Amino acid sequence: MDEAAGPAVVWANWYRFRARERIHHDRVMSMCFLWALGGTGTVRSHGRSFTLDPGAVLRLPWGHDVEYVADDGSPFRLGTVHVVPRYGFDHPVLAVVAHQPGDPLYRSSDRSGDPGSPVFTPASSVVAQRVASLGRYAVERFDDGAADETVLRALGALFVAETVGVAGATGAAGATGGVGVDGLSDGALPRALETMTTFVTRNLERPLSVADVAAAGDCSVSTAGRLFAAHLGTSVSSWVRGARMREASELLRTSGLRVGEVARAVGFTDQLYFSRVFRNEYGVPPSRYGQGRIRP
Known part of the structure; x- marks a missing residue:
């Protein structure tokens, strides 16, 4: 473990999509947690497609590509939290996500993470409910403009803790195309x-x-x-x-x-x-x- 760096949340927000709206990013330098608040739509990343219904959570790995495609009848509303898994302790946390071509943060030595695969968790999972609750708090802190460095690093540690113990690949109802994805936890409800x-x-x-x-x-x-x-x-x-x-x-x-x-x-x-x-x-x-x- 890198003792000179630790996780930090660098952005959190809500967004309500318009019918059939599409948003695409080629490369996002964060580990991103998405959860559906209402409506429905598709999120595509790493060659996979995930249907996000209310309560479902999707974690995208460091350096992910992503495309959001909202449903034409009931477009989804999403909560989003971006985490830098390793953010140098000797640099202040900047509340910004590198996602635009030419952004100097793409080459920042202060921020790093590990590549991986998307992780889908259905709304029935206890972990999905914890992530959504934690995400709501993170968004509220950003909306209030009161997210100081101590809060950002504490939140980052909590989000990363929810990824600990991920086991081997399992099937996920939210993934299409017959591709299995990892499960965040075995804490599913009856x-x-x-x-x-x-x-x-x-x-x-x-x-x-x-x-x-x-x-x-x-x-x-x-x-x-x-x-x-x-x-x-x-x-x-x-x-x-x-x-x-x-x-x-x-x-x-x-x-x-x-x-x-x-x-x-x-x-x-x-x-x-x-x-x-x-x-x-x-x-x-x-x-x-x-x-x-x-x-x-």
Whole structure:
């Protein structure tokens, strides 16, 4: 291990794609973590294609190429965090990613990493949920303009820690073309619970009872309750409410929708009640919750 260098986050942002929008970079000097907030689309890198649905996480290796292709009907919204795996301790961390031809940072001796392969993790993985939560915090720090060097290096260490213990290649539902990819972790949820959480995230705009969620997982209400408590540490109804609030926070930051539109998109018919629930969750009313503006 290089004791003269350590990981650091150098950029984090949200971006909402337009229908059929494409963005391409030939070479990005970072280890990049992507997670889908909503919608869907395809990310291509290293000759592979990955479908990113809500909650799925994709890690791209140091020096990767990448092309984003948004769906024409429901274009995805992405969160992005860029990490330099080895950033010299004797140089201040610059919050910028080398991704444009001619950028002098391409030749910087202060930044380095190891090549590798893309790593896809489905939304059902505990690791994917941790990475998305950590990513939300990173983006918020960048949006606040308060990400000092101590924070950037601490965040970098946390993201790199999520890549430790990657085993051999495994199949991944998100990869197309029959190519296997590594798995970030073996921390997958039970199939019934995975089905239920996926059902919830894809139906946030409608009323959802505990019975509805249990039926989606083909199990009883009591079994659903035990699965959520044992693996997610919460009740079914609390998890559904949290999923609605997470989606609302992402929409408020990335979509440009008005508060009433966001409320309806996450299943609330009463805007005032939505605002109270949101404020209880995030400490600020939805009308004051910020929006991201930077592309990946």
